[in-house]
Amino acid sequence: MPQLTQQFSQTSLAGSPAGAGSYYGSQGSLAAPQSLHQHVNLLSGPQTIDFEASTSVIEKTLPSSRSASQSPTSNCAPVWKRSTINSVPTTQQVLNKSRIPFGLLVKPYRQLLPGEEEVPVINAPQVVRCRRCRTYINPWVTFIEQGHRWKCNLCFLTNDVPSFFDWNPDTRQNVDRMQRPELTHAVVEFVAPQEYMVRPPQPVVMLFLIDVSFNAIQSGMVAAASKAILSSLQSIPNTEDRTKIAIITFDSNLQFYNLSSVLNEPQMLVMSDHADPFLPQPYDLLVSLTESMSQVQSLLGKLPEMFKHNTDPGHCLGTGLTAARKLISPIGGKIIVLSNSLPNTGEGSLKMREDVSLLGTNKETTLLHPQTAFYKNLAVTCSPSQVSVDMFLFSNDYADIATLNGCAKFTAGATYYYKAFNAKRPEDSVKFTTELSHFLGRALGLEAVLRIRASRGVKMTAFHGNFFLRSTDLLSLPNVSTDNAYAVECQLTETIVSPLVCFQTAVLHTSSNGERRIRVLTLALNVTTSIADVFTSADQVAIASLLAKKGVDRTLTSKIEDARDAIQHKLIDILGAYKQSMTSSGQAGQLLTPANLRLLPLLCLGLLKMNAFRDTATIPSDLRSYWMALLYVFPADMIAMAIHPQFYALHTVLDADAQPPMAKDALGRLPMPKQLNLSSERLDRQGVFLLDNGVELFLWVGSAVPPATVHALFDRPSVDQVQVGKASLSPTSAQTPPLGRVVRDLIAQIRADRMRQMTLWPHLYIVREDGDPSLKTWFLSHLVEDRYEKMPSYPQFLNQIREGLAKYSSG
Amino acid sequence: MNGEGLLFLFGVVASAVLLFAMVFFIIMFSDLECDYINPIDLCNKLNQFVFPEMAGHAFLTLLLLLNGSWWAFLLNAPLLAYHIQKVAKQRHMYDATEIFRTAPENKRECFMKLAFYLLSFFYYLYRMIVALLADD
Numbered sequence: 053m054p055q056l057t058q059q060f061s062q063t064s065l066a067g068s069p070a071g072a073g074s075y076y077g078s079q080g081s082l083a084a085p086q087s088l089h090q091h092v093n094l095l096s097g098p099q100t101i102d103f104e105a106s107t108s109v110i111e112k113t114l115p116s117s118r119s120a121s122q123s124p125t126s127n128c129a130p131v132w133k134r135s136t137i138n139s140v141p142t143t144q145q146v147l148n149k150s151r152i153p154f155g156l157l158v159k160p161y162r163q164l165l166p167g168e169e170e171v172p173v174i175n176a177p178q179v180v181r182c183r184r185c186r187t188y189i190n191p192w193v194t195f196i197e198q199g200h201r202w203k204c205n206l207c208f209l210t211n212d213v214p215s216f217f218d219w220n221p222d223t224r225q226n227v228d229r230m231q232r233p234e235l236t237h238a239v240v241e242f243v244a245p246q247e248y249m250v251r252p253p254q255p256v257v258m259l260f261l262i263d264v265s266f267n268a269i270q271s272g273m274v275a276a277a278s279k280a281i282l283s284s285l286q287s288i289p290n291t292e293d294r295t296k297i298a299i300i301t302f303d304s305n306l307q308f309y310n311l312s313s314v315l316n317e318p319q320m321l322v323m324s325d326h327a328d329p330f331l332p333q334p335y336d337l338l339v340s341l342t343e344s345m346s347q348v349q350s351l352l353g354k355l356p357e358m359f360k361h362n363t364d365p366g367h368c369l370g371t372g373l374t375a376a377r378k379l380i381s382p383i384g385g386k387i388i389v390l391s392n393s394l395p396n397t398g399e400g401s402l403k404m405r406e407d408v409s410l411l412g413t414n415k416e417t418t419l420l421h422p423q424t425a426f427y428k429n430l431a432v433t434c435s436p437s438q439v440s441v442d443m444f445l446f447s448n449d450y451a452d453i454a455t456l457n458g459c460a461k462f463t464a465g466a467t468y469y470y471k472a473f474n475a476k477r478p479e480d481s482v483k484f485t486t487e488l489s490h491f492l493g494r495a496l497g498l499e500a501v502l503r504i505r506a507s508r509g510v511k512m513t514a515f516h517g518n519f520f521l522r523s524t525d526l527l528s529l530p531n532v533s534t535d536n537a538y539a540v541e542c543q544l545t546e547t548i549v550s551p552l553v554c555f556q557t558a559v560l561h562t563s564s565n566g567e568r569r570i571r572v573l574t575l576a577l578n579v580t581t582s583i584a585d586v587f588t589s590a591d592q593v594a595i596a597s598l599l600a601k602k603g604v605d606r607t608l609t610s611k612i613e614d615a616r617d618a619i620q621h622k623l624i625d626i627l628g629a630y631k632q633s634m635t636s637s638g639q640a641g642q643l644l645t646p647a648n649l650r651l652l653p654l655l656c657l658g659l660l661k662m663n664a665f666r667d668t669a670t671i672p673s674d675l676r677s678y679w680m681a682l683l684y685v686f687p688a689d690m691i692a693m694a695i696h697p698q699f700y701a702l703h704t705v706l707d708a709d710a711q712p713p714m715a716k717d718a719l720g721r722l723p724m725p726k727q728l729n730l731s732s733e734r735l736d737r738q739g740v741f742l743l744d745n746g747v748e749l750f751l752w753v754g755s756a757v758p759p760a761t762v763h764a765l766f767d768r769p770s771v772d773q774v775q776v777g778k779a780s781l782s783p784t785s786a787q788t789p790p791l792g793r794v795v796r797d798l799i800a801q802i803r804a805d806r807m808r809q810m811t812l813w814p815h816l817y818i819v820r821e822d823g824d825p826s827l828k829t830w831f832l833s834h835l836v837e838d839r840y841e842k843m844p845s846y847p848q849f850l851n852q853i854r855e856g857l858a859k860y861s862s863g
Numbered sequence: 864m865n866g867e868g869l870l871f872l873f874g875v876v877a878s879a880v881l882l883f884a885m886v887f888f889i890i891m892f893s894d895l896e897c898d899y900i901n902p903i904d905l906c907n908k909l910n911q912f913v914f915p916e917m918a919g920h921a922f923l924t925l926l927l928l929l930n931g932s933w934w935a936f937l938l939n940a941p942l943l944a945y946h947i948q949k950v951a952k953q954r955h956m957y958d959a960t961e962i963f964r965t966a967p968e969n970k971r972e973c974f975m976k977l978a979f980y981l982l983s984f985f986y987y988l989y990r991m992i993v994a995l996l997a998d999d
Contacts, residue, residue, distance in 0.1 A: 425958075432903060432959050462960055514964070521963050523898040609964075 091644040094850050099650045101727040113138045113589045114578040119191040123236035126191035128575040132239055133158045138589035139580040140553040144544040150586045151629040155598045159537040159687045160559045160571055163808040166719045172233035175243040177216055184209045187505055190574040191235050192554050205554045206507050244568040253562040254498055255294035257385025261376050264359040265303040265367050268392035272475025273446050275356035277390050280485040282352040287493035289564035293342035304366020304397045309351055312336035313343040318351040326398030329375040367393050370400020377434055384438025384499055386531055392446045400426040406450045412669030417611045419673035422455040431462035435520040438499040440531035441465045446473035453677040462520045464529040469678045479778050486813045497532030497561035507553045514541040516601040518685050532561050535810050537687035539601045553577045583633050587646045596655035597691040604680045616665055623656045628860035637862040643854045657849045658695035658836040668841050690746050697745035697834045700725040703761055706791050714794050731837040743834055749814045750831050755821040764792035776823040778815055868994040870930050874987035877923045878980045884916050885977040892970045902959040909957050917946045
C-alpha cells in the first residue's frame with residue numbers, strides 16, 4: 053500500500069500535455085496486471101492491453117458452484133452473452149449513482165471456434181417451463197420440497213418437477229437429474245414439439261437477385277458471383293432435399309428464369325412493369341435445388357456470357373426486391389442481393405447525393421440518414437412473411453449504404469460492402485468468393501423469434517441490432533444469422549430482493565435441417581448493495597460496445613455530433629461517479645479508475661477516433677454508414693477490435709525470448725503475439741508490424757528492415773521492391789524461411805477465425821514506412837494513442853477527462 | 864338559427880368526432896403496449912386516420928377564420944401550425960420500426976390533443992348557446 057500511495061503522489065505531475073513525451077518513455081515496459089479493488093491512476097502511464105482479464109470477473113462474483121448442479125458450465129460464457137455489470141445493485145438509485153449503463157450483449161447463434169464444446173441438444177418428452185413467466189428450466193433454479201418442485205429463478209413461482217427428470221421410462225432406472233444438460237449448461241437447445249409451430253417448419257429458400265447492368269458486367273461481379281454460387285451449390289444446407297432456389301437478374305428490366313427440371317435449358321422471362329411488378333408465371337421460378345440442379349448449374353454457367361455485351365445502365369433494384377418478395381413470401385427465406393450500382397429505375401430509385409463539402413460539417417448527418425423510406429418499408433413488409441434480405445454491395449463510387457442497409461437492418465440480414473470491386477484483382481475476387489461461399493454454406497436459423505426474459509424488477513428498455521421489434525420484448529428475426537449480435541438496455545423498476553438476477557434469452561427457430569428448436573441462454577448475475585461492487589464488476593468491453601451501439605442509434609435518430617458528445621459525457625460521468633463515491637479528497641489531482649475499467653477511456657477514445665464517429669472531413673459517407681452497420685451487429689469482441697485494433701510486432705515473434713513462444717498447440721493453432729499499445733512510438737524502422745482492426749489487416753514495414761526479413765515475408769531482395777497497398781503474400785513453399793511461414797500462418801489463422809466470427813475475410817494492406825503517404829496516414833489513423841487530425845492523443849484525452857472531472861468532488 | 868350558431872354547432876360536432884378519434888388512438892397505443900396488436904397492423908390502421916384528423920381540424924380552423932371568430936381561431940392556430948410542421952418534416956406518419964421508441968411520446972401527444980379537443984368542445988358549445996341566445 054505505501055508503494056501505491058507513492059505512485060499516486062508522483063503521477064499528478066505527469067498530467068500536462070508537455071509530459072506526453074515521457075508518458076511512453078519513462079514506462080517502457082507495460083504495467084503489470086492490476087488486481088481487483090485497487091485504483092489505477094491513468095495518468096501514470098500506458099496500461100496493459102489485456103481485455104480478457106475482465107471476462108473472468110463473472111466467475112469471481114458469482115461462482116458456478118452456486119447453481120443447482122454446481123457444474124462449471126452453469127453460467128453463460130461472455131462470447132454468448134455478457135453484461136456491462138456483473139454485480140447488479142438492488143436499486144435503480146445505486147445504478148444511477150454509478151452512471152454505468154446497464155445492458156446485455158447477446159449472440160445467441162454463432163459458429164463455434166475450434167476446441168469449443170457443441171451446444172447440447174435436448175430432446176425430452178416435454179419442454180419444462182415455469183407456468184407463469186414461461187422461463188425454461190435452467191441451472192439457476194432451486195429445488196424445494198425434497199426436490200419435488202422447482203422454484204423459478206425469474207418470477208419465484210414453484211412448479212412441479214416432471215417425473216422423467218429422475219426416472220428413465222425406457223430403461224426403467226433412476227437417473228441423476230443433475231446430469232441433465234438443461235441443469236448443467238447455460239446454453240442449451242431444446243427440440244420443440246408441435247405446439248411451438250404455427251405451420252410445418254419451412255425449408256431453406258434462397259433467392260439470388262443479381263445485378264447484370266453495365267457496371268456489374270464491367271467490374272466482373274456477375275462472373276465472380278456466378279462462379280462462387282456455382283461452386284457453393286453443394287454446400288448450401290439441403291437436408292432431405294428440401295432446399296429451394298430461385299434466380300432473378302435485373303438491369304432496367306427484371307429477368308426471371310424458369311428452372312423447371314423437365315426443361316433441357318432454363319428459360320428466361322422478361323418483366324418490365326415497374327409500376328406493378330408481377331410474376332410472369334406462378335410456378336417453376338422457385339424450384340427444388342436437388343431436382344433442378346442441372347438447370348441451375350447451366351444457368352449460372354451461362355449467366356456471364358449471356359449478359360457479356362449488356363450496355364443497359366438501368367438498375368431497378370426496388371422493383372426487383374418487390375418481385376423477389378412476392379415470389380418467396382408464401383414460404384419465407386433469404387433474398388441475396390448482389391448489386392453494383394445505385395438503383396435508378398422504377399420505385400426505390402436513389403439519387404447520387406454524396407457531397408464532399410458536407411463531410412465534417414453539421415450537415416453530414418443527413419448523408420447518414422436514408423434518403424427514402426422505400427427500403428425500410430419494404431423490409432417491414434418482408435418481416436411478417438419471414439423474408440430476410442442480405443445485401444452484397446459493390447460500387448465504384450457511391451453505393452448509398454445508409455439507405456440500402458435499411459433492407460437488411462429490419463429483416464435480420466447483413467450488408468457486405470466491396471468498395472471499388474474489380475474481379476481482375478485477385479485479392480478482391482478471393483475476398484468476395486470466400487465470403488459468399490461461406491455465407492451460403494453456413495448453418496442458418498429460419499422463421500425465428502427472440503425473447504429475453506429477466507428477473508422480476510428488471511425491465512428491458514431498448515434493443516439494438518438487426519431485427520424487427522414485434523412487441524415490447526419480442527424480436528422478430530426472419531433468418532437468424534450466425535454473425536449478428538443483439539444489445540439490450542435494462543433498468544431496475546423495483547428493489548431486487550433475490551440474491552441473483554437472471555437473464556434468459558430464448559430463440560425459437562427452424563434449423564436448416566427442418567427441425568423446430570429453441571436455443572436458451574441463461575446468464576445469472578450476483579446482486580449487491582454496494583456501489584463498489586458495481587464498479588469492480590463492470591465489464592469495460594461490454595460498456596464500450598453498448599456505447600458504440602447507442603452511438604449508432606443516436607446518429608440515425610439524431611445527429612452524429614450528439615453521438616460523439618454522448619460517448620465522451622458518459623465516460624466522464626462514469627469516472628466522475630467513481631471519483632465521487634470511491635476516492636478520497638487527497639486523490640483529487642489524479643484520474644482514478646478501478647483496475648477493471650482502466651481501458652475504458654482508451655476504448656472510448658478509440659470509438660471517437662474510428663471511421664464511424666471520427667470528427668473529420670475525410671471519411672466518405674458510405675464508409676461511415678458501413679462501419680455503423682457493422683458496429684450495430686458486431687459482438688463485443690469484434691467491437692473491441694474495431695475500436696482498439698490489435699497491434700503486434702512480427703519481426704520478433706521467433707526471437708528466443710519472445711512471449712509467447714510461437715509453437716502450435718494441440719489444435720494446430722498458433723498463440724497470438726503479445727499486443728502492443730497503439731502508439732507510433734512502438735513502431736521500429738527495422739521492424740514489421742501487423743495491425744488488425746477486425747475488417748482489414750495492415751502489414752507495416754519499416755524502411756530499414758533487414759533483407760533477410762524482407763525475403764522471408766515478401767520474397768523480395770529489399771524493402772524498396774515490396775509492393776504497397778492491397779496485396780497478398782506469396783503462398784508458403786519449401787523454401788520459405790521459418791519467419792515467413794509463421795507470419796503467413798498467423799494471417800491465415802486470423803482470417804479463418806474472422807470468417808467464423810463474422811463472415812469477414814480481411815484484406816491485407818502492405819504499408820511501407822517510406823511508401824504511399826495516403827496509405828500511411830490511413831494506417832496511422834488506427835494508432836489510437838497518438839494525436840490524429842483534430843483528435844487528441846491519449847494523454848491529452850485523459851487530461852480533458854481530468855478537467856471534465858473537476859466538477860465532481862471526491863467523497 | 865344564425866350563421867354563427869351553425870358554425871359552432873359544426874364545431875361542437877367536429878370536436879366531438881376528433882375527441883373520439885383521439886380516444887381511439889390512445890386505446891390502440893395501449894393495445895400495443897399490452898401486446899394485443901402488432902406494430903405493423905397498428906401503423907397501417909392509425910396512418911389512415913392521420914390525414915382525416917388533420918384535415919378535419921384544419922377545415923374547422925379555416926371556417927373559424929372566415930367567420931372572423933378570432934378567439935376561437937387563435938385557440939386552434941398553434942395546433943394547426945404544429946400539424947403543418949409535422950407534415951413538412953415528414954414526421955406525421957407512424958413508423959412500425961420506431962413505434963416502440965416513440966409510443967410513449969405519441970401517447971402523450973394524443974392525450975394532450977384529447978384535452979384540447981375536450982376544451983374546444985365545451986368552448987364551442989358555450990359559443991353556440993351564446994349565439995343562439997343572441998338570436999332570440
